[in-house]
Amino acid sequence: MHYTSHIEISRTAFRKNIRYLQSNIGNAKFCSVVKGNAYGHGIEQFIPVAESEGIDYFAVFNAMEAQRILQVKKPQSSIMIMGMIEDGDIEWAVKQNISFYVFEFERLNAAINAAKQTGKKAHIHVELETGLHRTGFDQRDFEKLINILQANKKQLGIEGLSTHYAGAESIASYRRVIEQIALFKRYRALFRKEGIRPKYVHGACSAAALTYPETIMDMVRFGIAQYGFWPSRETKMHKILSGSSEFKADPLRRIIAWKSSVMSVKQIDKGSFVSYGVNYMTDRDIRIAVVPVGYADGYSRKLSNAGYVLINGKKAYVIGLVNMNMLLVNVTNLKNIKRGDEVVLIGKQGNNTISVASFIEQNNAVNYELLARLPGNIPRIVVD
Numbered sequence: 088m089h090y091t092s093h094i095e096i097s098r099t100a101f102r103k104n105i106r107y108l109q110s111n112i113g114n115a116k117f118c119s120v121v122k123g124n125a126y127g128h129g130i131e132q133f134i135p136v137a138e139s140e141g142i143d144y145f146a147v148f149n150a151m152e153a154q155r156i157l158q159v160k161k162p163q164s165s166i167m168i169m170g171m172i173e174d175g176d177i178e179w180a181v182k183q184n185i186s187f188y189v190f191e192f193e194r195l196n197a198a199i200n201a202a203k204q205t206g207k208k209a210h211i212h213v214e215l216e217t218g219l220h221r222t223g224f225d226q227r228d229f230e231k232l233i234n235i236l237q238a239n240k241k242q243l244g245i246e247g248l249s250t251h252y253a254g255a256e257s258i259a260s261y262r263r264v265i266e267q268i269a270l271f272k273r274y275r276a277l278f279r280k281e282g283i284r285p286k287y288v289h290g291a292c293s294a295a296a297l298t299y300p301e302t303i304m305d306m307v308r309f310g311i312a313q314y315g316f317w318p319s320r321e322t323k324m325h326k327i328l329s330g331s332s333e334f335k336a337d338p339l340r341r342i343i344a345w346k347s348s349v350m351s352v353k354q355i356d357k358g359s360f361v362s363y364g365v366n367y368m369t370d371r372d373i374r375i376a377v378v379p380v381g382y383a384d385g386y387s388r389k390l391s392n393a394g395y396v397l398i399n400g401k402k403a404y405v406i407g408l409v410n411m412n413m414l415l416v417n418v419t420n421l422k423n424i425k426r427g428d429e430v431v432l433i434g435k436q437g438n439n440t441i442s443v444a445s446f447i448e449q450n451n452a453v454n455y456e457l458l459a460r461l462p463g464n465i466p467r468i469v470v471d
């Protein structure tokens with residue numbers, strides 16, 4: 088039996104992205120961020136692709152995601168949890184050699200206890216507050232923190248010293264970010280002076296690494312860019328326009344494609360309302376194609392009367408409201424559309440491409456959200 092749509096992951100596109108991003112970070116470690124089901128690409132499908140391209144360090148938000156990676160990763164690959172893990176699961180993480188962020192004393196104590204219980208080191212990333220104001224030890228905690236780290240050297244492996252920047256993708260946050268960078272460097276020196284030598288000092292996400300090279304340090308946590316999306320238009324323009332030649336082609340390739348097929352084709356008379364309510368009235372006789380994808384599949388209702396899909400290499404606009412399981416597109420001007428024809432919701436067909444951003448042409452922040460909301464039950468397949 089077939090699902091009504093499927094997602095394709097392109098190995099070739101991923102390889103191009105990795106090469107480009109690696110060329111930006113020199114010898115720093117490439118950490119692949121796969122939270123949010125690998126930004127919708129599918130953890131189980133994405134991890135082996137990344138590993139086959141030489142990636143061996145993965146970051147997730149929570150313990151459940153780490154558990155999923157454990158099932159599919161190569162033995163030598165590392166996992167880092169950047170966010171939620173219950174104190175009760177820390178022993179499990181220690182046993183599995185999963186490193187995790189520590190940003191408060193409760194978790195630090197839980198890590199030390201877990202190390203004592205298991206007889207193994209807890210590998211931690213000490214997260215510092217530099218101005219995002221989300222998680223991270225504050226400067227006033229440092230003395231106590233450093234004392235605990237020094238007193239428990241047997242239990243703790245300091246895998247990382249980390250922070251996260253508050254909006255490196257937008258010029259409006261410029262001051263905020265450069266202040267964070269300066270602070271993080273100061274803290275790095277301070278911890279070093281106290282004899283605390285983390286394996287990786289890391290702060291950069293995609294936008295930071297591409298916009299502020301000094302944030303690269305020992306490791307970059309690449310999320311959105313490895314999937315072929317720019318964190319924002321500003322980041323893209325900054326990189327492309329600061330290149331050596333006057334015009335440079337976009338070095339990033341989207342690796343995702345989302346496809347379905349025409350379920351039914353139907354003739355509609357002039358003066359009819361299409362789909363629920365009165366959102367769309369035909370001003371002539373038209374032909375529509377029904378696509379079995381709706382908001383239950385992650386196709387936003389905001390695309391009602393606005394989005395488009397590709398059929399036979401041509402654009403077909405969504406008309407009327409997007410339903411729970413279906414959407415309707417106008418195919419009046421397309422020739423020979425029949426049931427079973429491929430429908431591209433995201434990706435390329437013929438000479439046309441639908442990027443996630445062009446779903447709603449506002450800003451690229453929608454990329455993160457739309458990708459992460461692609462339902463986990465849509466089948467993902469890897470293509471070359």
Ligand SMILES: *Cc1c(COP(=O)(O)O)cnc(C)c1O
Nearest residue numbers: 120169251292293308309310311
């Ligand atoms: C999501 C996340 C990243 C990756 O961010 P991108 O903008 O997708 O590159 C890096 N670090 C942390 C802490 C994150 O939460």
